[in-house]
Amino acid sequence: MGSVQRALRLLECVAEHEHGAPAKQLARETGLALPTAYHLLRTLVHEGYLRRDKGLFFLGEAAERLSDTAAKQKRRSTVVEALAHWRDLIGVPVYYAVYRDGEIEVLCVSDSPGSPAVEEWADFRETGHAHAIGQCLLSQLDEGARRDHLDRYPVETITPYTVRDDGALLRRLERADGRTPVVERQEYALGAVCAAIPVTLGATAATIAISLPAQQGDRLLAAARELQAEIGRMPGSLAISISI
Known part of the structure; x- marks a missing residue:
C-alpha cells in the first residue's frame, strides 16, 4: 500500500508540471528519497503511466486514459x-x-x-x-x-x-x-x-x-x-x- 501511495504522489506531482520535471525535482517535491523516486518512476514509465523525454517525466498514455475516464x-x-x-x-x-x-x-x-x-x-x-x-x-x-x-x-x-x-x-x-x-x-x-x-x-x-x-x-x-x-x-x- 505504501508503494502505491508513493507512486500516486509522483503521478500527481508530474501532472502539476505541464512541461515535465526531472527525477530530482519530483523526489524533492514529494518528499521521497531519490533512489525510491527513481525506482517508482522507472516502474511507472514501464507501465505507461509516465513517459520520459530528455530527462523529464510527463504523464503517459495510461494516465491520460484514466483522466479521460474520470x-x-x-x-x-x-x-x-x-x-x-x-x-x-x-x-x-x-x-x-x-x-x-x-x-x-x-x-x-x-x-x-x-x-x-x-x-x-x-x-x-x-x-x-x-x-x-x-x-x-x-x-x-x-x-x-x-x-x-x-x-x-x-x-x-x-x-x-x-x-x-x-x-x-x-x-x-x-x-x-x-x-x-x-x-x-x-x-x-x-x-x-x-x-x-x-x-x-x-x-x-x-x-x-x-x-x-x-x-x-x-x-x-x-x-x-x-x-x-x-x-x-x-x-x-x-x-x-x-x-x-
Missing part, C-alpha cells in the same frame, strides 16, 4: 443529477438523448416508482418517427440526414395514432422551429404522451424529454414549458459531452 464519469454524474432534479421538481420521468453517427441514442433516463418511464417495447432507434425524442432529434437534422435516416428506418405504424408516411412526418419536422417542444400523443405507446425539447450541444442534435400517462395529457405542455425554463436556468449542467 472526466467522463464526472460529466455523466452531472447529467444524472440534473435529470433527477427535474424529475423531482416537475414530477415526471426525464430523458436525455442525442443523435450520433446516424442513430438515436437515449443516454440517460430518470424516473421513479410514482412516475415510471415509458417502456421501450419497440426499439427507440428504429421508431424515431413515432416518439417525441426521435421527432425532436430528426427535426434538428438537415433534409439529407433526415431522408437518410428514413431510408434506413422507414415510417411504420406503431399505434393507431402514429404518423402515416414519410411525407407527413417530413412536413411535421419542417414546421418545428427549434424553440417549441415537440409533442406526440400515443404515437409510440398507447397510454403515454411525450414532449421533447431541443438542446444545443455544438453540432450535435440533442434533446431533453418528458412523458406522462395519457390521462394526464392536459399537464404535458405546462410540464414541458417548466422543464424548458429550468434548462435555461442551468446552462452549465447541459454542457454535456456526447461521450457519456
Whole structure:
C-alpha cells in the first residue's frame, strides 16, 4: 500500500508540471528519497503511466486514459443529477438523448416508482418517427440526414395514432422551429404522451424529454414549458459531452 501511495504522489506531482520535471525535482517535491523516486518512476514509465523525454517525466498514455475516464464519469454524474432534479421538481420521468453517427441514442433516463418511464417495447432507434425524442432529434437534422435516416428506418405504424408516411412526418419536422417542444400523443405507446425539447450541444442534435400517462395529457405542455425554463436556468449542467 505504501508503494502505491508513493507512486500516486509522483503521478500527481508530474501532472502539476505541464512541461515535465526531472527525477530530482519530483523526489524533492514529494518528499521521497531519490533512489525510491527513481525506482517508482522507472516502474511507472514501464507501465505507461509516465513517459520520459530528455530527462523529464510527463504523464503517459495510461494516465491520460484514466483522466479521460474520470472526466467522463464526472460529466455523466452531472447529467444524472440534473435529470433527477427535474424529475423531482416537475414530477415526471426525464430523458436525455442525442443523435450520433446516424442513430438515436437515449443516454440517460430518470424516473421513479410514482412516475415510471415509458417502456421501450419497440426499439427507440428504429421508431424515431413515432416518439417525441426521435421527432425532436430528426427535426434538428438537415433534409439529407433526415431522408437518410428514413431510408434506413422507414415510417411504420406503431399505434393507431402514429404518423402515416414519410411525407407527413417530413412536413411535421419542417414546421418545428427549434424553440417549441415537440409533442406526440400515443404515437409510440398507447397510454403515454411525450414532449421533447431541443438542446444545443455544438453540432450535435440533442434533446431533453418528458412523458406522462395519457390521462394526464392536459399537464404535458405546462410540464414541458417548466422543464424548458429550468434548462435555461442551468446552462452549465447541459454542457454535456456526447461521450457519456
